[in-house]
Amino acid sequence: MTSSVRTPARLDPASARVDDLRAVVERETDPADFPRAEIVSGVTVYQAAGLRLGDPAEVRDELARALLDGPGIVAIRGAFGDRSVLDRATEAFFALIRAQHDAGITIGDHFARPGSNDRVWNALEKLALADADTFAAYYANDVLALVCEAWLGPAYQVTSQVNVVNPGGTAQSPHRDYHLGFMTPAGAARWPAHQHALTPALTLQGAVAHCDMPLETGPTLYLPHSQKYAHGYLVAEREDFRAYFAEHHVQLPLQAGDAVFFNPAVIHGAGTNRTSDVKRIANLLQVSSAFGRAMEHVDRARVSRAVLPALRRMRAAGASEQSLRAVIASAAEGYAFPTNLDRDPPVDGLAPPSQADLLTEAVLLGQDDATFDAALTAHSAKRTT
Template structure:
């Protein structure tokens, strides 16, 4: 391989994304022989909680990893949260939180749905812990949750939770991938080299716990099995041809109350349409992060940003290029929007709210004075709960 070919192969070009390649990737069957503890339903590995508990822990975890990484990319766990009394207490707590949001006039939308079509509780993990710590403890004592999280992420994982209630008539989502690269635009994701596209799914496990029965008419999640293995999958969310392929070939499995589904965040998926007139489809969306997605040192980047802003202004006045200014900003400011307090810092105009680096860039390029920048930085920190 020539050096020029190697350099090209290190980056994924959206122009190279072809539906034919996705078709070939997802056309492979899910071989039941690879998953002796599972039932294969529409190409998806489906387990019962009792079967998971009765198997050798390492053996079943290896099987779950194989399903998430090299197999269909999704595991459905029947009866994962079998204690419906605990589940109902959690649901009641979540609904009280939603009513409090409504009473306060907070219309909470999310990345893929407008306010009103669903009800969203950001940071539901913390809010449940504060509102009902006993229920929190009973809920997150789940051995099945720990089993699958440790299988994919190892120990010291970090759980976050967002409750989503899709109201009757709520529309389906467009197919997409999830955190991290899935929350960038295709152009933004294309800036990351190919090995980062392969790495990012290993940093997160996506899950959903059904807090009510979810027959197909309520719109449980649509999945495209095996699509996590398609290399260009973070670059095609806005492509009509890929959306059409997803619409034709996705699978959708009903869930019973207490069931859970966990999937590789690179799996193409999207919530279905709630075609009922009387069911509020309620799920606790779990996003579990690797312990390794952290920097070694804490840096007060707001302090650094305030300190270097005058130098950036001087560089610009002396004729420095915008590219040079952005390199300094990348070293000084926090360039990633997450984690944040999504109640106060919602992704209103896109998949992610503005980052600290966005504010510094704006201050430099638009020539904000110190007072205006300090106010913008303070407001940003306050929204983020800093």
């Protein structure tokens, strides 16, 4: 009789062990697997010129392999060889930040103390409206497109957030990124194990350096190969894992025009800017697969308004909360994103309330139609740009 080891249906936060993480990440990155790369601190580092000379299909395959089975991080030297394009975009980004300051706006940030950074949410749209020619020249970059298509295939969607870590700005706590990385460990544990493995394939994280970033400016800290650790979304609040990250992370100094892309499941965090005069500015690219969308467009706000009276009647008739939540899951948008993070900032660094959260509250508190309608209208308005 043969036996097989089954993959657990659920990941238990209590079963996360630093020794298991250690077994995954304490390995050498084999240069033979990545013939176009130089291996620096375990990270695959490429020259943009070399990528442009290679066969595009073979280059994409190697980049995808580095992101999935390799260290999970791809650095590209000279991604923006034309500094004039980079400098024009940098000037536009700082103009957007000055406009925020002039308006008295303080922008919340993920995984960092508000105010230590300057952040421009939805910088992609804002750059297009402020300077369409610079936008077009910037996103015409063939290396950016090459990496995005290597990981996500065609029809990907780009979003962008400019982040400036000011002198003295402190490091972020180590974390994974969107999707499950923007949840508490308890929240992420609600998702089955196969979703933990699936979601990193739906997004790609990137950053373009808009200034030179020697180590004292605090470029991003990475834990290579950590995308392979199954429990990685469940340990962000664990001090033993934070201590391991602090001891074993790597950092890559960057020059203006370099780019770094990484699997969103790589455990990472921005470093402390220990300089007195450098505003460390990067354009953070969060790129999404075409597949992360439903087949039909549904006006879920309209559906939510329509079903609220029926939900109240169900509750009055003694329906269980589980039954009510099942209806709400079918009626309302249960996910907080995408949203306008200027108007709908993250709560404690995590996701803002969803449409389903509002409908649940309305049902459990017995809100009337007018009260819910006002809350839903305000919620929808926050998502417009």
